[in-house]
Amino acid sequence: MIHKILLKDLSLGPRSPILLWALVLPIVLTLLIRMVFGSLFTSEPRLGIVDLGNSAIVAAAGQLDGIQVTFPETPEELRQQVEAGNLDAGLVLEAGFDDLVRSGAQPELSFWVGGESLASDRIILGVTAMDLVRAMSGVGSPVDVSVVAIGDEGLELTVRMLPMLVIMAVAIAGVMVPAASLIEEKTRRTLSAVLVTPARLRDVLVAKGLLGAILAVLTGVMTLLLNSAFGNAPLATLLAVTLGAIMMAEIGLILGSWAPDTNTMFAAWKGGAILLLFPVLFTIWPSLPQWIAKLGPTYYFLQPIFDLSINGATFADVAPQLVIAPPSALPLSPSFCDSEGRSKPGWSAERSLPSRHRSASRGSVRGTASCAVIGPPCPVLQTKSRSRRRLPRCGPKLRPYISTTHWRHGHLWETGRDAYEAEDARDVPNTTRDRPSIRSGTRKASGWKLTGPSATWRAAPAIPRR
Amino acid sequence: MNPTAIGAIVAKDVKAFVRDRFYFFMTILGLVFYVGAFWLLPSTVDETIEMGVAQTGLDAYFDGLATEGGLTITPYPSADALETAIRSGEGPAVGLAFPPNFAADIAAGKQTTVSLFVTAEVPAEVRGGLSSMVREMAYLAAGSPPLVTLPNEKEVLLGVDRAGDQVSLQETMRPLFVFFMLLVEMMALATLVATEIQQRTVSAILVTPTTVTDFLIAKAILGTVLAFSQAVLLMLLIGSFGTNSAVLLVTLLLGAILMTGFGLWAGSAGRDFLSIIFWSMLFLIPLAIPSIAVLFPGTAATWIQALPSWGLVEAIVGATAYGDGFAELAEPLVSLAGWCVVAFAAGLVVLKRRVVRL
Known part of the structure; x- marks a missing residue:
């Protein structure tokens, strides 16, 4: 399922301006910085x-x-x-x-x-x-000039700006692409449409994250190639770029899950990007106290890249810093759910999604907090009554789903926010809200036999009635 | 043409601009940033080499060098004192230490050694230049005459002598700030236009007595007024209006019209916020090149002079840094005006096609 979503995003990607922007910007930035700082200050x-x-x-x-x-x-x-x-x-x-x-x-x-x-x-x-x-x-000089260099040779400004170029390339692709993609899915309600298929929210997030990470690796590598900065240990450099890309993609998922629209996303990026970008300042100005840079998570992949590509370091030299990079990325993981759909401790991107996308149930959900939405084992809504006029407080075990269409017939019904499936049509409360607007299906004695996407719903194992 | 309708549309769009928190915030932020950055940039050009010298018997030579300009010479009593000052960072970055009997030794035909102390940041050309200078001093001290005849100084110097009066980074960055200010306004206009098209409010407007022409005029006025007012405000805050205010105002007005044309174009082509940013970026890259090129010394390449924003940049630099008037700036202003007509006409045509096809 993940690869299908990923392929869909990749095929639709070229239509997205932000994807093109993410690919073009590293080249433009490299050229601009080389043009401007390459000779302006020297x-x-x-x-x-x-x-x-x-x-x-x-x-x-x-x-x-x-x-x-x-x-x-x-x-x-x-x-x-x-x-x-x-x-x-x-x-x-x-x-x-x-x-x-x-x-x-x-x-x-x-x-x-x-x-x-x-x-x-x-x-x-x-x-x-x-x-x-x-x-x-041909007349020999009567004097010899002995040049005495004092202090260490500094690096050129364009070289010191390499971490900035790399993080801009990795961050634009890694953060903005998944974030923009998620926001677009939310605002166009296609995310809900995807979630009525067997795809779990986790699958969607992982696919979006993969998309961002792959693009971030590509743009990061492209930037390093443009600056002839792959160093003596290209595999180690690639590893560092990959770790950075994963970290950025996870941040992108959190941003995309949290932000309701692209304007908010850009505003949050403009405000919050400094927290990600500030370690590069300490490379540009080496006289600043370097310990401050270590407070930023991005330091642990940027510094290895810089050391590998510019300072001629080997993998062994940067390994301690690279070891720190994955732990700083893991708490951001969106897939911190086990096979039972339970979420583990830690801040997950999924939690920051609006609740209607996170879980179908708004009632008292027993057991686990929601992690995956569809498929066994799902959270079970425990209710107490069978009122036909209001939401049941007790009665059938209902399987929550998310739907963009308003179903309320047969085995499927919706409360206005969430959709549920009951084993029997009699269990479906006859609320007056959200009249059915089924577009395909045939009526049967027990309700509706649904076709199309609903077929996958019916394929899910039913929960036995008490 | 219906002036009332045009006025109403402009007023509505101004309200929409103010309500769009993103662009309103970006405008204010940009203004504060550009003004702050401008006043933080160096307003003078350091074109001298500060050098420490430890020598005896060469006073006349160094006094002559000091009067020529380009060198600031600080005397030190000994080579050790000079090296200590450079190492501690309290002294200059470059120092020349001559042996005590330099002139006498050279005159006697003895090969001597002069130490050139340099810190890491001293560029190669300064190291090479000072080494050459020491060698030339030694030749003269040895009684070796110059191998060539130097021409008259007036014949040597070409162009206006700007030694001591160089155009500072602050001055050269001015067009770039104005350009980015105009760019934000271009994007704001593009967003307003795109929203109008996507939400089909333009269709609602056109069922009133308002014509397509009124609509286009209203958008053009709005874009030009927005961009022009922001640019003038920025120029006021960075103290650009002096003796050539009229030239500068005309330049900014033409610049605003130019960017409005591109804004109408981007707004007609863009579907949403992201696509507008994308289209704006497409325009930004070629349009920004003259603003960046002006940071480099010398005249811009021919292909840069053919870009739409070259006239804007040249006229701003000419009017503010060199005090040029209409006569001196005729070429860039004509170029800018020509591009204004092209961009504005193209923007209006594209927008009109979008509107009538709705």
Whole structure:
């Protein structure tokens, strides 16, 4: 049943904007962040060189570290680009320039500086050009420069933003897709229609969760591939992404079960997402106290991903953190029901669904809290009377169902919220509410013989009368 | 045209906008966020390299360097003092330590070593540039003349010299904030239109004396007024109105019309909240590119200049950061106006087709 629901969601998925959004957003985010932060905060000086001869300076310029060197075709084009601010400086090497320098003729250097270039870049490019000429001349430098690095080398901002990209990719697919899918099913009442089949609510939740988790793994992997960040232990990285995807899918199920509509879902996401996203801030700014990041559940899959893909960690290094990830995800599990339909301790997504979807019975349900709705063993409504005008307080054992249509004939009846099946038509109270609107079926002596979806209801074993 | 009907529809839609908690909240939140972010962004550009120097006998050279701009030089008594200051974080991030008899040793033809202290965050180009500078100093100290003749400074500099007067990140982010403000209003309009279509209230409206034209005009007025008023409010709060207020107002009005056109389009195509977000995202990606491109130095590529929002971004930056007037901004304003006509006409056509087919 789970795979059928999953296949249905997958086949209908491409029609959903949020699914496309979840798939497209990681790519767009990666591109935007690489575009904006890749050079915005590390703006390198840009030098253009036009070589009209065959100068050795060109090869040396190509080796410069930290300076973007481009080679326009003509001096006019170079001048235009420098003037427009597309280049910080331009150097034109006339034909025979190298020979003139080596002969000591002191040729004029055609060096242009853009008006919009930073003062610091002007100095750097100016002295670099002079140094290139000196190096080409072959005269040895009378001084050695010893560079003494102080402190640890930091990571680039784009690298430190990798956890943010991963969690955005995993969270949008893992949280939003199942949540939006559940909400759509609820608002369009197709969830109730699904639940009149043998599918249990648990099946629906697991299928939606699987959908979110699969998509989250896909988008997470796609993001890591786009950023060339799969590291030396790809399987361990995949495991960490999978654990994160499961966690996000469970949060998505809770969100989808709780939120009555998409607006509320988005508002809750905007308000609550910080609780999931805040560990990434501590990677972006490593000087912040790192222990705070460990308070967030997402830390236990984000940090392993970061360590595996960037810091070159192995599976053994990140195993302690990965071990913590499943326990932090388990309490969110929607399928915390045993085979008898009883719920186990822990917050389940199913509990947060509205009661009409969670359980058909609104009376005094004895035994267990509802977990699964349809199929044996179901919660049993114990009633005391057989009043034909009001809800029975006692009498037949009724099997609760959920129905979107209003049945009240034969073996099936509805109280306005929930539908029930009785073994005998006489047990059905003759309430005036919710007149039957059966669309298919044939009348029989004992009531209605239902066709269509009802066939599966009748297939369920009847509960013997007292 | 029925002005009373148009007024009534606009008034109804304004009420619906205010009642839509999501968009109303997003508008207020966006306004607060953009204004806060704007004033938190750096309003100046740091274009100098702060450097500590421990040297003897090179005062004249470094005094000359300090006057050229781009370098802030702090003297230190010794290499140890300089290194200690850099390690403690109290000093600059870069330091040059010359040996005590540097000039004399070089002049005597001795090979010497100069230490360049750098912290981890110092970029490679600064390390390379300062190494080159030390080598050039050594050549000069050794009596080696420059190998080339440097041209006149005026001949070297191309374009307007903005040294010390660079456009700050605060200035360049201004169009992006305006763009996102207009985007929220575009989505709000799209939602109003989509709701009207999906709930078939438009059919109810059209059985009254109100015509389709009245309906379209009302939606267009609503979208433009909403977007324009929010954009003007944002610009007021971030202090953008100065000498070129007229240019800026015209630019914002055209921007509002442009986004209204796209809003009508998204509203006609979208079925619900999610599909409107999807359609808005489709418009957002190309429209946001000029706002992001302006963060980079230099002129935008030709294909970026062909995008609808390029004129809006260029005109805002030109009017607020460079003080340009109508004459200087004629090209982006004409481009923006042209796209306004296209987007608005397309939006109206799509909406009209949806309405008449109901």
